[in-house]
Amino acid sequence: MTIKISIDCMGGDHGPSVTIPAAISFLKKQADAELVLVGVEDVLRAELKKHHADNNPRLTVKHASEVVAMDDPVEVALRRKKDSSMRVAIEAVKDGSAHACVSAGNTGALMAVSRYVLKTMAGVDRPAICSIMPNQKGGPTYILDLGANVDCEPDHLHQFAIMGSVLCSAIEGIPRPTIGLLNVGTEDIKGNEAVKATGVLLRADAERGKLNFFGNVEGNDIFKGTVDVVVCDGFVGNVMLKAIEGLSRFMKTTFKESVMSMLGALFARKALKKLNPERYNGAGLLGLKGLVFKSHGGANAYAFEWAIKRAYDAAHNNVQEHLSALIAELMPSSPITAPATAAAVAPTSAPVLDGQRQAL
Amino acid sequence: MTIKISIDCMGGDHGPSVTIPAAISFLKKQADAELVLVGVEDVLRAELKKHHADNNPRLTVKHASEVVAMDDPVEVALRRKKDSSMRVAIEAVKDGSAHACVSAGNTGALMAVSRYVLKTMAGVDRPAICSIMPNQKGGPTYILDLGANVDCEPDHLHQFAIMGSVLCSAIEGIPRPTIGLLNVGTEDIKGNEAVKATGVLLRADAERGKLNFFGNVEGNDIFKGTVDVVVCDGFVGNVMLKAIEGLSRFMKTTFKESVMSMLGALFARKALKKLNPERYNGAGLLGLKGLVFKSHGGANAYAFEWAIKRAYDAAHNNVQEHLSALIAELMPSSPITAPATAAAVAPTSAPVLDGQRQAL
Numbered sequence: 001m002t003i004k005i006s007i008d009c010m011g012g013d014h015g016p017s018v019t020i021p022a023a024i025s026f027l028k029k030q031a032d033a034e035l036v037l038v039g040v041e042d043v044l045r046a047e048l049k050k051h052h053a054d055n056n057p058r059l060t061v062k063h064a065s066e067v068v069a070m071d072d073p074v075e076v077a078l079r080r081k082k083d084s085s086m087r088v089a090i091e092a093v094k095d096g097s098a099h100a101c102v103s104a105g106n107t108g109a110l111m112a113v114s115r116y117v118l119k120t121m122a123g124v125d126r127p128a129i130c131s132i133m134p135n136q137k138g139g140p141t142y143i144l145d146l147g148a149n150v151d152c153e154p155d156h157l158h159q160f161a162i163m164g165s166v167l168c169s170a171i172e173g174i175p176r177p178t179i180g181l182l183n184v185g186t187e188d189i190k191g192n193e194a195v196k197a198t199g200v201l202l203r204a205d206a207e208r209g210k211l212n213f214f215g216n217v218e219g220n221d222i223f224k225g226t227v228d229v230v231v232c233d234g235f236v237g238n239v240m241l242k243a244i245e246g247l248s249r250f251m252k253t254t255f256k257e258s259v260m261s262m263l264g265a266l267f268a269r270k271a272l273k274k275l276n277p278e279r280y281n282g283a284g285l286l287g288l289k290g291l292v293f294k295s296h297g298g299a300n301a302y303a304f305e306w307a308i309k310r311a312y313d314a315a316h317n318n319v320q321e322h323l324s325a326l327i328a329e330l331m332p333s334s335p336i337t338a339p340a341t342a343a344a345v346a347p348t349s350a351p352v353l354d355g356q357r358q359a360l
Numbered sequence: 361m362t363i364k365i366s367i368d369c370m371g372g373d374h375g376p377s378v379t380i381p382a383a384i385s386f387l388k389k390q391a392d393a394e395l396v397l398v399g400v401e402d403v404l405r406a407e408l409k410k411h412h413a414d415n416n417p418r419l420t421v422k423h424a425s426e427v428v429a430m431d432d433p434v435e436v437a438l439r440r441k442k443d444s445s446m447r448v449a450i451e452a453v454k455d456g457s458a459h460a461c462v463s464a465g466n467t468g469a470l471m472a473v474s475r476y477v478l479k480t481m482a483g484v485d486r487p488a489i490c491s492i493m494p495n496q497k498g499g500p501t502y503i504l505d506l507g508a509n510v511d512c513e514p515d516h517l518h519q520f521a522i523m524g525s526v527l528c529s530a531i532e533g534i535p536r537p538t539i540g541l542l543n544v545g546t547e548d549i550k551g552n553e554a555v556k557a558t559g560v561l562l563r564a565d566a567e568r569g570k571l572n573f574f575g576n577v578e579g580n581d582i583f584k585g586t587v588d589v590v591v592c593d594g595f596v597g598n599v600m601l602k603a604i605e606g607l608s609r610f611m612k613t614t615f616k617e618s619v620m621s622m623l624g625a626l627f628a629r630k631a632l633k634k635l636n637p638e639r640y641n642g643a644g645l646l647g648l649k650g651l652v653f654k655s656h657g658g659a660n661a662y663a664f665e666w667a668i669k670r671a672y673d674a675a676h677n678n679v680q681e682h683l684s685a686l687i688a689e690l691m692p693s694s695p696i697t698a699p700a701t702a703a704a705v706a707p708t709s710a711p712v713l714d715g716q717r718q719a720l
Contacts, residue, residue, distance in 0.1 A: 134610075135610070136610050136613055147544055150544055150550075150551060150552040151552045151553055182599055183599075184507055184510055184594070184595055184598040184599065190510075191510060191595070192510040192511045192595050193511055195595075218598075218599070218602045219598070219599045219600060219601065219602030219603030219604070219605070219606055220602045220603065220605050220606030220609065221606070222603055222606055223603070223606035223607050223609065223610040224606060224610075232599070234544070235544055235551070235552050235555075235596065236595065236596050236599055236600075238544040238578075238579070239542055239543075239544065239578070239579045239592070239596055239600060240579060240596075240599060240600045240603050241579065242578045242579030242580045243579030243580065243582055243583070243600050243603065243604060244579070244603060244604070244607055245579070245580055246579055246580030246581070246582055246583035246584060247583050247604055247607060247608075248607075249580065249583065250494075250495070250496050250583040250584075251611075253496055
């Protein structure tokens with residue numbers, strides 16, 4: 001089956017000069033993929049021509065007259081720019097002309113517009129942002145939430161565990177991914193009140209054989225690869241992610257400070273590449289009625305291509321179907337899934353941000 | 361004035377084989393310092409002899425018959441091991457025979473025993489753990505709390521800001537250190553409820569010219585050096601600190617994986633050294649009626665010596681006096697400082713951990 005991905009080509013710090021080359025490069029590697037390039041048509045066609053790709057039958061251009069700026073408030077993206085490349089790309093998922101969407105646009109706007117256009121999946125209270133990090137075992141560690149929800153109740157963290165497990169399972173082909181609850185220690189009694197109560201829920205799931213809950217994990221377990229999926233609230237996840245990015249950037253700067261260090265970095269290139277956060281670009285916005293992937297705003301073409309690849313993998317491996325099925329199976333009696341129709345028609349326009357702040 | 365530091369020589373993963381060489385090396389560099397080495401006397405004397413330092417007049421051995429193990433529960437350290445090297449070292453601060461104490465023992469135990477023996481400083485609700493990180497500007501960034509308090513109210517975060525500011529000011533000689541509130545974005549409206557309310561308190565301080573509050577900062581600002589002091593709750597701080605340590609360790613391992621990378625690491629040694637977390641060993645337990653510094657449990661002699669140096673600097677620069685004065689000045693009308701005698705005689709034996717969990 002051909003997988004179609006819609007791309008918000010105007011988003012991010014660099015826009016088409018990054019998104020178009022990434023799209024062209026991705027198609028060369030993925031024969032069963034088609035891309036819908038969304039943005040200001042003239043600009044996109046000019047960029048395509050520059051790369052001799054204006055006649056590629058697997059690339060379609062879809063015009064959108066507006067652009068969500070990186071510093072646009074959520075309200076502007078949501079109410080005033082109804083023909084933005086971001087929104088049109090998400091609408092392509094909604095109307096079935098794409099299986100997934102990728103944008104490097106501002107995260108707050110992307111989450112809000114996605115929630116508004118696609119709505120939240122039945123049984124899910126709050127969508128979450130799930131990204132991956134490299135680990136010492138050579139595999140990726142999935143982490144969520146990375147900034148969509150800064151005040152989380154145990155029920156929310158519980159749902160994040162289910163969503164992260166499904167995404168990891170579908171993309172990595174791991175039947176029952178191990179789940180760790182991010183905490184200040186491994187003992188059950190550790191943690192703040194929300195995390196301790198979440199531990200109780202996850203242990204109950206594990207006892208019934210429903211989720212593969214490993215137990216509490218600590219910050220260093222992310223890079224050790226102790227578990228496949230790490231669950232935390234969006235405040236902790238966001239602050240930690242940015243601290244990690246900050247440390248990576250600091251190290252790069254330090255390497256550039258002396259000729260000897262630069263030489264060192266050259267020799268160590270392979271090692272540094274393994275740690276390269278660009279390879280791990282592409283966070284999933286999970287829990288929506290449609291797949292949306294977020295690229296880092298400052299991504300280069302190499303990194304943006306990875307985000308497209310992640311969206312492709314998720315669509316190709318039917319993440320949405322698996323997620324719906326597993327949410328229904330794992331949370332059948334949850335109060336939040338009970339009024340299914342209410343959840344389906346939940347008002348997402350005005351109170352998109354109720355109890356939720358976008359952060360990345 | 362001679363500065364006396366008591367050292368729990370038995371603490372940490374390595375005990376005297378690390379703490380004794382570190383102590384000897386420190387004394388060589390610091391002419392006005394004296395050290396009280398606390399631990400099992402025979403073991404300490406044998407180690408001193410090994411390093412030809414058994415006759416150093418600036419080294420005193422103080423016997424303690426017990427050792428708090430790294431995995432001892434807090435209760436064991438507090439109630440059953442009353443003659444532990446950790447406790448005897450802290451008691452040296454209490455009885456005035458030392459100006460500060462250093463231990464690489466388990467953090468939970470160290471905080472609990474310190475609170476029990478020294479009591480909390482008047483005006484301080486909860487002691488906090490303050491460590492430093494290197495930043496791109498070449499200076500250190502002070503961060504607290506790193507794990508003593510996992511559920512924090514705005515009042516607690518407010519006090520952490522004051523304590524961090526005082527420690528940074530005294531040690532770094534910065535008259536009014538800039539303070540950042542760790543958050544998911546820089547705008548005032550960002551953050552979870554506790555952090556937003558803390559922002560209100562800190563902005564009020566800044567408006568009255570009392571604290572140099574910069575505003576919200578993000579995870580990457582720690583390494584950018586945007587502010588001198590970063591304030592967060594102990595859950596966030598602990599998880600982030602361990603994630604950073606985990607990433608550092610991952611990078612070291614990756615470097616060792618190939619000969620070329622090892623060569624790279626060799627050339628880049630100077631750059632890597634700058635980032636070396638060992639240089640930043642030594643976290644302050646602030647808000648107690650006495651100075652206690654915590655070394656990383658796995659510290660080598662080089663790192664442990666840095667922890668001794670930090671304790672020396674804090675004592676030499678009268679951190680306790682500055683802290684008492686500034687707490688009194690900055691929080692004169694705070695309800696927690698009002699019943700000063702009540703705070704001074706607050707029961708710390710049984711409820712040491714009430715609303716507080718040690719984490720590091």
